[in-house]
Amino acid sequence: MKEPVIRIAIxxxxxxxxxxxxxxxxxxxQFSVIASTTSxxxxxxxxxxxxxxxxxxDIIMPGMSGRELAGEVKRLFPAVKxxxxxxxxxxxxxxxxxxxxxxxxxxxxxxxKEELTEAINKVAAGGIYFSEAVLDELSNxxxxxxxxxxxxxxxxxxxxxRLIEKxxxxxxxxxxxxxxxxxxxxxxxxxxxxTNTNNALGIIKYAYKQRLI
Numbered sequence: 001m002k003e004p005v006i007r008i009a010i011x012x013x014x015x016x017x018x019x020x021x022x023x024x025x026x027x028x029x030q031f032s033v034i035a036s037t038t039s040x041x042x043x044x045x046x047x048x049x050x051x052x053x054x055x056x057x058d059i060i061m062p063g064m065s066g067r068e069l070a071g072e073v074k075r076l077f078p079a080v081k082x083x084x085x086x087x088x089x090x091x092x093x094x095x096x097x098x099x100x101x102x103x104x105x106x107x108x109x110x111x112x113k114e115e116l117t118e119a120i121n122k123v124a125a126g127g128i129y130f131s132e133a134v135l136d137e138l139s140n141x142x143x144x145x146x147x148x149x150x151x152x153x154x155x156x157x158x159x160x161x162r163l164i165e166k167x168x169x170x171x172x173x174x175x176x177x178x179x180x181x182x183x184x185x186x187x188x189x190x191x192x193x194x195t196n197t198n199n200a201l202g203i204i205k206y207a208y209k210q211r212l213i
Contacts, residue, residue, distance in 0.1 A: 010036040011043040012058040040064035059086040081123040105129035
């Protein structure tokens with residue numbers, strides 16, 4: 001029995017990326033590209049004119065981000081499966097797309113022909129597909145978040161750490177956050193204790209490692 005053709009829409013603000021995807025998909029009779037454009041707003045219009053099974057979308061685009069577009073697509077075309085394509089597998093971005101737009105997959109732009117084909121087939125069938133690099137990023141993010149929670153670093157302490165990284169003095173931190181200098185010093189001591197560091201440089205190194213800044 002012949003498999004049904006998967007109807008695909010593509011949006012990326014770089015035409016060369018679209019051309020590359022088209023060169024892969026157009027050689028496969030299993031796929032039919034019904035629309036492609038560099039404009040997120042235009043892809044919404046095009047998808048109203050033709051039934052779409054899978055949307056392949058960039059994340060960072062002018063006018064409307066991939067996250068915003070994915071949210072609109074889920075609102076207007078809830079049956080469409082969304083496959084995000086990006087240069088970065090930043091865990092915060094991926095998590096936002098999963099939570100807010102219920103994306104079905106996430107690939108990096110250095111992915112190969114076979115992985116792209118596999119991902120499209122899997123999400124079109126109702127499954128999910130995340131590249132190994134993205135899964136590793138998500139796993140590391142969970143570990144870092146867990147580590148920070150175990151250290152019990154508060155939101156206020158994170159604010160102070162970020163100001164320390166900007167080389168703010170105790171007085172400047174006090175004025176910026178509208179708290180007393182004594183309170184700032186207390187927070188500093190607590191931060192040193194919780195991060196097991198001895199000075200501002202140690203705090204900053206910890207913050208970068210744990211992606212607090």
